[in-house]
Amino acid sequence: MEQITPHRPLSARRPLAALLAACACLLAGACADLSGISPKARQAQPAAVGLATAPAAFDWPDAQWWRPYGDDRLAALVERALAGNPSLMATESRLARARSLVDLAESESGPGVGGRVDVTRQRFTETGMIPPALAGRTRTTYAATLVLGWELDFFGRHRAALQAALGTVQAAEAELQAARVLLASRVVAGWIELARLLEQRRLARETRAQDERMVELVRQRTVAGLDSRVELRRAEGELPRTRAGIEALDGEIALVRHALAVLSAQPPQALAALEASLPPAPRAALPAEVPADLLGRRADVAAARWRIEAALGARDETRARFYPNVNLAGFLGLSTLNLTQWLDAGSRTWGVGPAVRLPLFDTGALRAELRDRTAGLDEAVHAYNGAIADAAREVADRLASLHALARREREQRLALEAADDAQELAVQRYRAGLGTYLEVISAQAAVTAERRLAADLDARAAELHAGLAHALGGGYLAPDARNDGSPR
Template sequence: MMHRWWLLTAMATLVGCATPGPQAPMVPPITPGAAGLAEESAAGIFPTQAWWRALGDPALDALIATALNSQPSLQTVAARLALADAAALAVQAANGPQASLSADATRQRFSGNGLVPPAVAGSTRDVVTLQADGRLGLDFFGRHAAALQVSLGQQRAAAAELQAARVLLSAQLARGWVGLARLLALRDLTVQQLAQREDQRALIAQRVAAGLDNAMLLRSAEGAVPEVRQQIEALNGQIVLARHQLAVLAGQAPQALATAAPALQPLRLAAMPDRIGADLLGRRADVVAARWRVEAARAQVDRARADFYPDIDLVGFVGLNALGLDRLLSLGSRQLGVGPALRLPLFDGGALRAQLGVRHAEADAAVAAYNAAVLQAAREAADAAATLRSLALQQAEQARAATAAEAAKGLAQRRHRAGLANRLGVLDADTAVLAQRAAAADLQARALDVQVQLMQALGGGWHDEPPPTARR
């Protein structure tokens, strides 16, 4: 036994025959300052996972719940996560103690001229073996630990990618829902505008018949009616397509939401945060996935470096071996052994160094992808915040314009009741009011859409949790 350990020690001294050599430093991850982010966000702004519930529409809640359970694209990503889970479990199992049991019974004629005892030479006997074998990896150089970290990193990245897909899908549905509500609101206002234009045409026709207006004004009023009808039909077509898009996003047939009619006015989301920090954007599922890809790639580097060093296992066996089944259970049939098993790379033509270089390059690429994900997240959040500020100013100006239009309409109505102006002035003022209401609906829908984009940019309220395999 001592000779074996001396042999093991002697072989370990030959490790220098295959060494990693110097390696360039890996690309560093981006810092919050370089991405234009504060270290911490304003307190209390992290959205809940079901952030869309704040919109206050139970129909949207039900639609998103259906989509999260039945959307085929999510099922594809979930299958990739299941594959990563199984791979992580397989690596854990492969790196643990291994044991097997074997049995063999062979009817054999022994050579009369071979290297066998005279009592056996030339005879035919049953050779029976019952043996248990075991192997335990002695991970002195971290090869098995690195392999496990690779699989766990890939598993965690897959879990984060699934959540990123869920956040993206819920945001697409919420944006589509707001877009459908906008189209329905604009159609309602356009229908009101059609009634107003028809009323205006009838009044002008009466005035032309009475000689108070010319026929050119009537022709203009008559042309305005089909123009508004065309706008209504265009909106009807957009509404049908929007319903189809929502239904397919939810994993349903295109006609499944043919009667969906969300109202725009009640929809609301929380106010924009004052400060968005790296701590918040760092929870975005796509950023988390990129970070776990970096961890997995760096573990691959550690694993490739460990390949330069001995792979040492402790192996052993215990069992019974006998000539003849009747003698198998006798004490003299016992056999056992235990000792180290070593695999040591000596000369490989540079293959190990090349593999290590590949892993370094892959780790650098993973860090670069992570840095790009952080910058993209920072940009999306900054874009949404800037757009919301601009829309808030636009809404304030539009509200003042709407107030002025309502005041002008009231004045026109009072002048008409007093006999100081004809009813055309009231209809013209009503046209301006409807235009302002359409502008208000459009701005409200745009603001809600950008708020949904901000919720998506903030990660949709996801908290990164270690997967079950990692916790074990």
């Protein structure tokens, strides 16, 4: 007799295969509408903001560009500021937070495993599907379950989230370097300002000593009947004005010292006796034009570029949510009403299957979020374009100012030589009784003004050179622009 094999229903034979087939159909057709939402901003090209396309033929600033000044006191002050400035440390904390987001994104891209142990005292319903042996009774249930879950990243949502997190980290790293360059520049600028004020005070003290000598000379001439008390009182009136100017300079010097102390994470009075001198002008040749290499040597530009990458990842992550979300879930464990039977084979329980989420009724919210992420991408592109435009302008401004300052210094030296000669002649004529004291005062005022102007121009030259080092990136080189891949 022919043996007949019992027929099993399809649902009993292959439920998982049927569900997977249904999921495949849904993946092919169940997607929210993406139309009409696209970025509009475009990244600017170097030539559009006036950057030269040829390689730069000059030496870029070193990472420790203040070291060639040869002043150990300045170097120590900058390095102390970089080691302990609170604002810089806050930027480092933001970087640490960004790195934690990368770890979170990486953890979400793989399978997840969890476990739970439950001990529950429960009364079972009498009117449900509970068998008569348990219905209406109160019993304690014991369960230990291992739960597994894995979201299948068919449409790259996790990859996009990871890209966004990595872009944020790279941007935070570049912003940290930008903050370091800015802090070093502020310390150097404060040092230069302190040196300028100290030189102005030195000149004011020389003027005071000169005024004291002139008062004594006029007093002698007044006693001899060669001058009147008008000239004497006029000469004596110069001294209070000079002393008042010195007091004003002392106040400004104290404020600059306080600022430098705070920048270097010290109490305001810690640098009360700090002396500074102007750094020598660098001997390196200036660039003839603003080089395109600047885009890889400015940390703020690099940060803006990485912000675009982060915005792209965030937008792609939102786009991926328009498509079905497929999860594989499973559990394995032990469950029993009798603790003594917990480890019996009959207490085993398990389950496995896919879960599909379709964005059918929340497409309005998804489209609103996608518009927001797309606008964020446009914003990041515009910020990048603004960053490279500002970078080009800063370098161009400092180059133009340095060239103009060089011409001005040549003319000022000629004016100082003429003022010195005029003062010497006026004093000689006054001693010989051939000139008036008004001529001497006028000649001295001209010399004082030219000497102060010369000190200001020297400080301005040092400030512009330091500002140029900052504008050229301050020694920073973006990781993707380095030849050897090592940090600068």
